[in-house]
Amino acid sequence: MALLDVIKAPDPRLKQIAKTVSKVDDAIRKTLADMLETMYINDGIGLAATQVGIDKRLMVMDLRDGPNEEPNPFKMVNPEIIETSDQTKDAEEGCVSLPYQYAKVRRSTEITVQYLDESGNEKKLTAHGLRAACIQHEIDHLDGILFIDRISSLKRNMIIRRLMKEKKANVYA
Ligand SMILES: [Zn+2]
Incomplete structure (x- = not known):
């Protein structure tokens, strides 16, 4: 396994729409394993291939029910939401591509x-609450959408300014 570099916003690569995977082969399995390892090391609960510069519709997630729960990883190829509830909820989100930034989405x-x-194998999963939000967040990445694209422009611009400052500080460090 190998750790992958997580792309930090703002970056045009995070705006790309990822391509459908035509065949699940060993190369895809290795990428999924690398993505999962990268997600764990970055303390994320989900990661999309777009965030590590891979132009394929792949995502991983692991949401445990509690800190003492066993790992419960999901690896998904070509995930597609086929049903959504009419009911919505605002909940705080973060993202390993937007370190230390949070907003209600x-x-x-x-x-x-x-x-x-x-x-x-073709699979279906019905998810609620945080797991449902996580899947929507990761599939958004595969469509080039960040969680800050779903909040007010005022809040979005504030977060982007902070991220750009952070990037500049890292360049000159
Ligand atoms: Zn994210």
């Missing part, structure tokens, strides 16, 4: 996602 409270697992 409105999402559907329940969704059903269809995807291929790492063996290429």
